[in-house]
Amino acid sequence: MDDVFFDSGDEQNEHLYNTDHESDGELDSFNGLLRVPGQKVRPLSQRVEKLVLDFREKQEIFKRRRQDLAQSVSRGIRKEFLQQQERIVLRSKQMAKKLQSGRSRAWRHKWVFALVEADFVVTAFWLGASPQTFHLYYTAQMAVVMCGKVFDYRFTDQHYFLLDFCFFANACTLVWLWICPTSGYLFNAVESFCGVLALSVPLFRNSCVPHDFARISNAYVHYPQVLLVLSMIWSSDGEKRQGIEAGMAESWSARLFQAWSVYMSWAVLYASVIFVLAKKRIERKRRDTLYGYFAHTLGFKDKLPTWLRDYSGIVFMLGHQTLFMSGIGYIFLPFSVQVVAILLAITIFFHNGGRFYVDHFWKAHERNTVLYLDAATSMMTKASKEGSHSSLESKCTDDSPG
Known part of the structure; x- marks a missing residue:
């Protein structure tokens, strides 16, 4: 029974096999009917290979066209980008030339002078009328000054001056006011900064020159912070009073250590950037820094002994720390003595401004006087020569015969 079953299966499979070949034979006979007489018939494999080759060739052509299109588009974009950059540079030069023109400087100096004078009036009025809210005005004042300094230093490639201690001190003061007002640790540091900032007014010759933003802004990062701390100690409430009492307790x-530790955080940051991380960039691009101002502009590096000049950066940081330590005792002064100290610093600030204006106008007066005398002497000499020449001609005319 099993043999019959398998035999029948083989016969069925053979029938299917024959049917498939019979179908192929019918297809060949059909193709024979469509075949053109005399045409050479190629095998199916060759036709498939030709189709594959044609497809690959078209694919390569499409790829090359796509690359050419991308390159042309990229060239167009690059050209447009370069043209846009040239237009921006040209406009920047035109704007810089316009800003540096005499009329533009005069207009800018007049407005800066008016705004600074108005700030003096508002500061005095606010301190007397509402000292407990003076931190609001100080915050707005620092926002304007900091933004102005960032723009000024970035425009003049002096942005490394933003790492100076005075900016760090004002930043810490703002952090204490608005983020950590109950921190006695931070208050001790903020109050200790008042000493070195007050000393910086006479040492760095901060001058009350209201028309010059660069000079007046250098003063704004020093004395307003001291006024703010005095106003908070004098009249403050809420969380700020808690922070002040916690620091003084x-x-x-502990107060000395807390103040010195916060200062050292700035010293480590400054030294790491100026003398390690950005040292090569500063030297390559010749950027100005506070260290460079003291070392090269003022020439203190050349005044050091030869064996110590290679360590001028360490000497600079130690000197700055000495300046800070000389003013850290400010936190132990009575409130009345602190007021006298800041009044003395502000008096020096105004005196330096008066000296600037008097020296400037006196030198201008002397220069104009010399020019006037030179012009008058030249005219008198010329007139005397013309008079002597005319008298000589008249004499010769009188002495001529007939």
């Missing part, structure tokens, strides 16, 4: 050694 510490022992004198």
Whole structure:
């Protein structure tokens, strides 16, 4: 029974196999009917290979066209980008030339002078009328000054000056006011900064020159912070009062350590950037820094002993720390003595401004006087020569015969 079953299966499979070949034979006979007489018939494999080759060739052509299109588009975009950059550079030069023109400088100096004078009036009025809210005005004042300094230093390639301690001190003061007002640790540091900032007014010759933004802004990053701390100690409430009382409740050694530790955080940051991370970039691009101002502009590096000149950066940082330590005792002064100290610093600030204007106008007066005398002497000499020449001609005329 099993043999019959398998035999029948083989016969069925053979029938199917024959049917398939019979179908192929019918297809060949059909193709024979469509075949053109005399045409050479190629095998199916060759036709498939030709189709594959044609497809690959078209694919390569499409790829090359796509690359050419991308290159042409990229060239167009690059050209447009370069043209746009040239237009921006041209406009920047035109704007810089316009800003540096005499009329533009005069207009800018007049407005800066008016705004600074108005700030003096508002500061005095606010301190007297509402000292407990003076931190609001100080915050707005620092926002304007900081933005102005960032723009000024970035435009003049002096942005490394933004790492100076005075900016760090004002930033810490703002952090204490708005983020950590109850921190006695931070208040001790902020109050200790008042000493070095007050000393910086006479040492760095901050001058009250209201028409010059560069000079007046250098003063704005020094004395307003001291006025703010005095106003907070004098009249403050809420969380700021808690922070002040918590800071003053510490022992004198703890207050000194807290102030010095915050200062050292700035010293480490400054030294790491100026002398390590950005040293090569500063030297390559010849950027100005506070260290460069003291070392090269003022020439203190050349005044050091030869064996110590290679360590001028360490000497600079130690000197700055000495300046800070000389003013850290400010936190132990009575409130009345602190007021006298800031009044003395502001008086020096105004005196430096008066000296600037008097020296400027006196030199201008002397220069104009010399020019006037030279012009008058020249005219008198010329007139005397013309008079002597005319008298000589008249004499010769009188002495001529007939």
